[in-house]
Amino acid sequence: MKWMFVLVLALSPLYAAAAPWGAVANYTEPKAGQTSAKRPGERYLIAQILDGRPIRAKLTLAKDSTKYQSYEKIISQGYNRWFQETAQQIRAAGREKEFADILPLLEKGVPVRFVGEVDEADIEFLIVPFKEVGEYCRGAAGCYIHSDQFPLPQIVLPQDNIFWRVVSLGEIKTANIGLHEIGHSLGLSDQYERARSLNSHPLYSTEETYKNSVMYNATSLSCDDADGIINLIDLTRGFSRGGELGWRSLCKKSDVVYVRSAPLTKGPYVITALDQGKKWRLEAFDKGSKKAEYVLAVNLYSKSMPLEDISETVFRRDSAGRPLSAKSSEGEEVYYSYVYDRKVRLAVRNGEVTNATVWQPVYKKNKRNEKLFSVYFGEGGGLSVIGYTRPYSSKGKKGTMIYIGGLDKREKSADVSLEFDAKGNIIKSEIVWPSSDQARTTTDSAIGQTTPATSATRASSPAGMESKIRRSLRHSALVKEREKKIEDLVEWYLRQSY
Numbered sequence: 001m002k003w004m005f006v007l008v009l010a011l012s013p014l015y016a017a018a019a020p021w022g023a024v025a026n027y028t029e030p031k032a033g034q035t036s037a038k039r040p041g042e043r044y045l046i047a048q049i050l051d052g053r054p055i056r057a058k059l060t061l062a063k064d065s066t067k068y069q070s071y072e073k074i075i076s077q078g079y080n081r082w083f084q085e086t087a088q089q090i091r092a093a094g095r096e097k098e099f100a101d102i103l104p105l106l107e108k109g110v111p112v113r114f115v116g117e118v119d120e121a122d123i124e125f126l127i128v129p130f131k132e133v134g135e136y137c138r139g140a141a142g143c144y145i146h147s148d149q150f151p152l153p154q155i156v157l158p159q160d161n162i163f164w165r166v167v168s169l170g171e172i173k174t175a176n177i178g179l180h181e182i183g184h185s186l187g188l189s190d191q192y193e194r195a196r197s198l199n200s201h202p203l204y205s206t207e208e209t210y211k212n213s214v215m216y217n218a219t220s221l222s223c224d225d226a227d228g229i230i231n232l233i234d235l236t237r238g239f240s241r242g243g244e245l246g247w248r249s250l251c252k253k254s255d256v257v258y259v260r261s262a263p264l265t266k267g268p269y270v271i272t273a274l275d276q277g278k279k280w281r282l283e284a285f286d287k288g289s290k291k292a293e294y295v296l297a298v299n300l301y302s303k304s305m306p307l308e309d310i311s312e313t314v315f316r317r318d319s320a321g322r323p324l325s326a327k328s329s330e331g332e333e334v335y336y337s338y339v340y341d342r343k344v345r346l347a348v349r350n351g352e353v354t355n356a357t358v359w360q361p362v363y364k365k366n367k368r369n370e371k372l373f374s375v376y377f378g379e380g381g382g383l384s385v386i387g388y389t390r391p392y393s394s395k396g397k398k399g400t401m402i403y404i405g406g407l408d409k410r411e412k413s414a415d416v417s418l419e420f421d422a423k424g425n426i427i428k429s430e431i432v433w434p435s436s437d438q439a440r441t442t443t444d445s446a447i448g449q450t451t452p453a454t455s456a457t458r459a460s461s462p463a464g465m466e467s468k469i470r471r472s473l474r475h476s477a478l479v480k481e482r483e484k485k486i487e488d489l490v491e492w493y494l495r496q497s498y
């Protein structure tokens with residue numbers, strides 16, 4: 001999706017060329033129901049183009065539209081532009097020799113055949129009135145929809161609308177939005193900040209922030225889009241362009257070098273949460289090749305909340321000086337992964353995760369609104385999380401802290417939720433205190449076990465008095481325990497600097 005804030009963007013100047021591109025996050029993963037992919041990209045259309053098969057498209061128009069041919073043309077041109085303008089970028093850079101193996105393929109373009117039925121199609125295009133696009137596309141002015149539940153990809157585009165075309169100085173038109181969505185259908189991810197960290201592949205994507213690619217909001221292909229198509233082709237074919245030395249981005253001002261379709265600076269570790277944080281996948285890459293993959297479960301019986309500040313000895317750093325692997329003062333192996341603005345730290349002992357920490361911004365509209373810090377850890381046989389959000393650009397203590405115990409076992413309402421002002425004073429709190437029911441269950445079963453035969457001898461005492469007292473003592477112990485926990489959490493929160 002894109003173009004939500006297109007009017008603002010249309011007025012800002014385009015930036016100098018750089019290389020932000022990304023394959024979509026699931027480009028290298030098998031389709032649902034398959035045990036392994038034959039090769040990367042098989043749920044995207046570039047794979048079949050490389051096999052020499054045309055794109056079979058079903059075009060569905062809104063009832064009152066008769067411009068069937070003009071939309072056919074927009075779609076055909078969209079696919080062709082991705083290939084032919086990539087070839088133009090190669091020629092413009094004077095690097096025809098280096099890409100001689102794919103230039104003929106790119107210049108030939110992409111054949112698109114229109115079919116009458118959806119079950120003959122590889123993709124369906126829906127052209128709907130401008131006002132209705134938002135309903136299909138969650139408020140965006142166009143979208144690409146594809147999931148394992150709905151295996152036929154769909155692209156929803158607005159009918160050309162003279163009013164918007166004029167207001168946006170020609171930027172909002174079906175062809176421009178179509179070019180971006182067609183990029184998705186080939187296997188490219190979004191490059192605008194709110195979305196790119198969500199749908200870009202952690203390894204096959206760059207980190208640059210310059211913005212003139214079609215997968216950001218540009219209306220014609222630039223060097224970075226061309227980088228993307230070349231990398232998708234190489235990745236899909238398993239081709240290692242430039243061998244171990246790789247190849248330099250087509251963008252003149254960029255110093256990005258790709259080896260096996262991955263920027264040299266990426267990795268080497270990619271850490272992904274699985275099973276809502278109960279398991280974590282740790283992948284190790286070397287120059288674009290996966291060397292190892294582990295799925296590690298969280299040790300659900302950790303002794304305490306990870307509230308101490310742990311020091312570590314760093315073994316390895318990336319070119320920006322960020323830690324990649326380390327040993328903690330607690331003796332854990334520590335791994336770091338960086339994907340756009342999301343950072344993950346995984347602490348591992350004896351093949352089990354002791355805790356996993358995630359730093360990431362939260363986007364509101366297209367802006368970084370808050371920063372979110374969270375630590376996942378095991379507690380009493382379940383998964384717990386502590387975390388907080390703070391305004392993105394503030395240095396004070398304003399924010400909201402939460403603690404959720406048994407995250408994997410029940411509804412995710414917080415046990416403790418505290419709101420702080422800039423000075424660190426608590427201004428609002430929601431705390432789920434242990435219920436007396438919980439206390440009764442614990443106490444009654446304890447009595448049952450230790451004093452099974454005494455009820456008769458104590459029959460003269462007021463009914464249930466003793467067990468009532470025990471119950472309330474037990475209850476207040478649970479409350480005290482929770483109070484202590486909250487104290488520790490507040491202290492921890494106030495110490496944090498992220």
Ligand SMILES: [Zn+2]
Binds near residue numbers: 002
């Ligand atoms: Zn998009």
